[in-house]
Amino acid sequence: ELKVEQNPLFLSMQEGKNYTIYCNYSTTSDRLYWYRQDPGKSLESLFVLLSNGAVKQEGRLMASLDTKARLSTLHITAAVHDLSATYFCAVVSNSDEKLTFGTGTRLTIIP
């Protein structure tokens, strides 16, 4: 059974600082996604990572994938308040199409 773990679960950061969220998964996968969720809202797709060494960047967020280590990272550069949200990684196993989500990282940016 595919398991996805994220850490940290909670993260408070000061504006302007850098930090990284980690996502580990237990079996081989050919796709990994990062989603953002604001309180009471649905999930917004941020990145899809398809291959080993893949790196995607959008604004202050950068995601990378190491399939050999079964690890993805979401790096936040010079955080701003608008980035406060819960971030989920989700993995698609090689045998089916369902997403298995991590527990999420609740990010709070403090002015």
Place this chain on the structure above:
Amino acid sequence: DTGVSQNPRHKITKRGQNVTFRCDPISEHNRLYWYRQTLGQGPEFLTYFQNEAQLEKSRLLSDRFSAERPKGSFSTLEIQRTEQGDSAMYLCASSQAGNIQYFGAGTRLSVL
């Protein structure tokens, strides 16, 4: 393209009642997924369709739950004899096979 649409947004029901939710996917998407999310957790997979065929169901989907996608377009999720443990956000997503899943705003169910 208006995205994935779910109705109702909120549903409050008494224990033992039946409820039905509707999901309208993005029009050209052939895959449709249902997930359930409880407070402080990530979404958990319930079931998915390719066109009108239901291809997989989670163990979470007890026999009180049934989902349909009769014409390969919209889908319904019905919960019979609701229990308090069914209280959650029910999320629908759609995709073209192998591509990003786009989520709707969800239906928040409260069972009293």
